[in-house]
Amino acid sequence: MREYKTQMEAAKRGIITPEMKTVAEKECMEPEKLLELVAKGQVAIPANVNHTSLSAEGIGSGLKTKINVNLGISGDCKNYDVEMQKVNMAVKFGAEAIMDLSNYGKTNTFRRALIKTCPAMIGTVPMYDAIGYLEKDLLEITAKDFLRVVRAHAEEGVDFMTIHAGINRRCVEAFRREGRKMNIVSRGGSLLFAWMEMTGNENPFFEYYDEVLEILREFDVTVSLGDALRPGCIDDATDAGQIAELIELGNLTKRAWDKDVQVMVEGPGHMAMDEIAANMKLQKRLCHGAPFYVLGPLVTDIAPGYDHITSAIGGAIAAASGADFLCYVTPAEHLRLPDLADVKEGIIASKIAAHAADIAKKIPHARDLDKEMAKARHEVDWDKMFDLAIDGEKAREYFESTPPADRHTCSMCGKMCAVRTTNMILEGKKVEFCSEK
Template identity: 80%
Template structure:
């Protein structure tokens, strides 16, 4: 039997090679995975033209995945630096990279990225429209926007953020509600401006069936963008955000009817006590589609440390049902991140994802934690560095202030609790003073 998308195959009872790979990675029976893909509760974003991809699943019962944002901008046109960021992302095992390039002919960078990346690649066609089409925003037609979507699909992009939920009804609700931060989504703000300047409906909403047909042809997963996500704590869980979420639930079912895989995007900035309820509400309104969240950032006053505010929110979100975390770097709200910022953002997001997987009790989630405990109990430093997620950094810290006592660190020396207990249990004495 022929099929166009992973979802179509799953509905027909076909187990694809991508499903087999994902099931093995996730310690899940492949038939169970197929059923989840058929229902839309798991997405396997894998464009038919992305040949270097190592497929990953996102959704119910699977490990929490993370995404890294990078790309070429007008203020930073250094392709070599962006590819250094890609190398760091792949080194630390990120599952997805979003190319948010918005300057010049971005397809040169994107094609090279897709060719080399084992991680899935995402884009926001709206970002690229102005540079790709070389037109002012007001002069872009709905058909122009569709051309950019198809161009990205042909290049091998695995998932695309499409802000289809900010229709005229949602815009009216947003304007009526009033907000401290208004619209902070870049793609959402551009669509809002286009709609206001032209007087037309959101082209991605009006021509949604055409968008889905393009995505189905190449098996591109649609990531339904949250144009009205909150950009500060005060705007979280307001009518604009929830109203758009209701629209995204409707658009999710329309995509599934066309066998197009779906992810739904979520907040944003949000106080800790609101996160769990938002995750459950999204799953309810969007029919258990995979949920992709930015943060949430749990406070607004720590620029320079927003990788931490995001990791706190991300851990709570993923433990409460979110499936996919978009990393945030220390440079968030301040500037384009450099290579060091990218690494810090990845580590923070990986901590959040891993902590959530442990909390959710996923199979084998604690395996490495148990190995680390065993290595520490033995005071086996080499094994600790081997098990550590960033073993190089752990080794650098340890060796920067070497202990006088071999089987300890410079924090406790001979007073190391592990050393003391081991010696007593071995029938030895504990001597703390030099003779």
């Protein structure tokens, strides 16, 4: 039995855990430096003691930007085999985290299989699962019932949980007073708001937050403080409700750290580009440097079917400005449960955003693959380019769909390829087109 309960407790006591060693190696960072960041709460290593298949990852200051893939069944789409295919795809393309957002029936069979085999961090939103798990209507669920679901997920091996503890009565008052175009778009936030309004009670996750933390500490689960009042359209961004909740999340962050529970803070969903950087700085200030996890942000509201692009634009800006963890968005966002093709598009778009941000943040070795790609392009080495590409299969498929007569070019430029022309001149060769056979 280990001598510490959580990664944060170990770090505060100067103990370098096996998970810290794994993360330090992945990040090319000295374990002692990583330990300091974990002790301060600036880095989280979500690692439930019961998730034995986990390959630990760090999220936070000075580390590579990580991405999360949402999946799970709904009442209209109940095929767990397809969801497991999405899991395998996410792992193949390097997603560091998977959130099971299943909201239909008994979801723990799938979740247990996921935790047993998946090396990625696993996250859940217990609020989503409460109705199916408890088999009760929302109005019949008690505060203690919600805590039962949190414990069940923790016992199963979930590494991080979204807990919407910040939407208390003070935040609801700010939300009601100001008004919004889209009101509440967080599924968990809307359910809690409805429960609070129907029962007249305080948010149970806020009222019993210390008990939630005790459960999370027991299994070393990282709390991901959910943004129930995140903006659902760009006109609602940075309003009183969002900021009021963010202030509450800052206080909840410190309370979690006091109990050695690791924290991530969740951030806005829709936001104009010129507001993103300021929001990242505000979150870091109000939440004391805790890792920031953002959904997007989506920088425009008029691109259904292409929201993986609107999200990648916002995600790149957010991560370059301080966000640490990007939740992917697929082309199916706002339209349907994503299929396998949608999931792939969402993962690739998010990976591009994260990598671009890491270059801007000067994360160690972030440019290494880009330098290798430049060398391969200079040498017109197509096989090497495909090996280096985020999605080499697609790159090869595109190239070979219209094969060039000369493999040292592509079908767009042919022998007028700028790289070929310059290489030939620098090698002392003559460039001719009409006389070449």
